[in-house]
Amino acid sequence: MPLAPPSSLREFRQLHQSGLLLLANAWDAGSARVMESLGAKAIATTSAGLAWSQGYPDGDLLPVSRLLDAVASIARVVKVPLTVDMEGGYSSEPHAVGELAAGVLDAGAVGINLEDGSGTVDLLCAKIEAVKLAAARKGTDLFVNARTDVFLRGVGPAERRVEETLARARRLRDAGADGLFVPGVKAPADIKAIASEAGLPLNVMAMVGMAHASELEALGARRLSSxxxxxxxxxxxxxxxxxxxxxxxxxxxxxxxxITYPALNALLTRG
Known part of the structure; x- marks a missing residue:
């Protein structure tokens, strides 16, 4: 599978510049192709769903060979830009994460998610830098959506979480991140503050009780993931x-x- 064309990365970046990019997260080639057929402007994977489809639990436990095979199978059947949830990169070694990102590029993706989880922001920054270097060695780039779990994991006092998220965002941006993913943030005031001050397109995750997509867009969010x-x-x-x-x-x-047998067969014939 050749690298995705530069136009695909440009298209993906443009989708973060205005409006709200709605990403229904796929877990295999079939689900990705169905989502594309319904009008999805880009396809993102869900690490949990993809791991389950391969017979593994979520949480950096999926063998990277299975990840790369799954990414290649998705890229084979969709034409819209593809971004891959790499969790924490399946390694604590930045160089190994960079090499995996290079493999994801080779498989046909134009972007990744990379998270801090229970790790440090220092380590995430080092991983982002390694990813960018790996892409540059291939003569290309990769959209890195840096995920920080301050809200999802309830890090620190609630009243300090926006401040902590913004402090991390500055460091992630300096390391080369192209977007900021803050799962768990839900209050409109928090979303607005992060979107206006992070200096990166803000990605939020759909949750019960969250504002409607149109309001999220007005608050400054640029990407909404399922x-x-x-x-x-x-x-x-x-x-x-x-x-x-x-x-x-x-x-x-x-x-x-x-979604019938003939309809699914027809969707996948172009692969």
């Missing part, structure tokens, strides 16, 4: 249908949203 929600709901539907089938052996419910 996270693992669609994958989780889909597997929940699998569980419900399987339970019913095992109970009485009857036919499952009719397909939803036009």
């Amino acid at each position: 996270g693992a929600n669609i994958a989780t709901a889909t597997l929940g539907r699998v569980a419900a249908l399987t339970t019913e089938f095992l109970r009485n052996g009857g036919a499952v419910s009719p397909p939803e949203a036009g």
Whole structure:
């Protein structure tokens, strides 16, 4: 699989400049192609959903060879820009994270998510720098969406989380990050403050009780991710249908949203 064309990266960057990029996170080639067919302007992976689809739990436990194979299979069937959730890079060694990012580029992606999780901002910055160097060695670039879990993990006093997020954002930006992902932030005032002061396009994650997409856009957010929600709901539907089938052996419910055997085959024929 050749590198994605430079126009794909330019297109992806432009999607963060104005408006609100809605990213329904896919977990395999089939889900990605369905999402693209419904009008998705870009495809992002969910680390949790992708790990589950490969038979592993979420949390930097997926073998990188399985990640790269999955990314290549998605890139083969979609034409819109693809960005990949690399969790913490599956390593604590920045050089190894950079090499993995190079592999993701080779597989056809134009962007990644890279998170601090329970690690330090120093380590995340070092990983971002290594990723950028690895991309430069290939004569290209990669959109790095740096995720910080201050809100998701409840780091420090609640009244200091915006301040802490912005302090991290400055360092991540200086390390070369192209976007800032702050999952868990939900209050409109917090979103507005981070969006206006971070100096990076702000990515938030859809949550129950969060403002409508149009309000998030007005607050300054530039990217809204579904996270693992669609994958989780889909597997929940699998569980419900399987339970019913095992109970009485009857036919499952009719397909939803036009997702039939012929329709899915047709979507994937161009791959």
